[in-house]
Amino acid sequence: MRRLRRSDVPIATDAFARFAIGLLIVRRFDDGSTAIGRIVETEAYAPEDPASHAFRGRTSRNQSMFGINFAAYVYFIYGSAYCLNITTEPIGIGAAVLIRALEPLDGLASMRTRRGPQVTDRDLLRGPGRICRAFEIDRRLDGVDLESDDRLWLARDSATTAVVGISTRIGLTKAVEIRHRFFARGSSFLSGPRALSQDS
């Protein structure tokens, strides 16, 4: 398992969203323990996308979307959940990739201390808000550089590359027709309606 650097990943939004499927997200907690999950579902929010938080320009919430790529963008939604994104595109261009679902690989017990003792493996990281709950990710991690931070980073292992499916995105009211959702076909850890993950 090798930690990724900025130079290892595509800077373009949809290219990164596809590239990210199969990579590992590692969260290191204050006590030194770690939790690890494999990315099985992402959504691209490219420049000019009406559904993107960056569409109406820079604000205090979305400023990290306009910063350097390969950084975290974390926001709070629906009064209850945080969502983790990874920024893309050169500085000055607002874009990011939402991490929608992970397959839990390591640190499941510590995830359950935050998500609940009864939660099944399948539901531990299935959904963007659940990921942030299990990994203790909130606005304190907004803007951190994934290349150099010691709390959050990306890694690659030797697992066989998944077949990647493509579909429309989940939970939107704008630009609902754009097919910018990427997922590992056949994974049992995906979010959203089952039908969305069948074809493509």
Added chain:
DNA sequence: CAGAGGATCGGCT
């Protein structure tokens, strides 16, 4: 297991 409906509050108009 799948689908529907309500809760909840920060961000932005």
Added chain:
DNA sequence: GCCGATCCTCTGG
């Protein structure tokens, strides 16, 4: 004030 890149609970099959 309004609305959301969601989650949880409950219901029915």
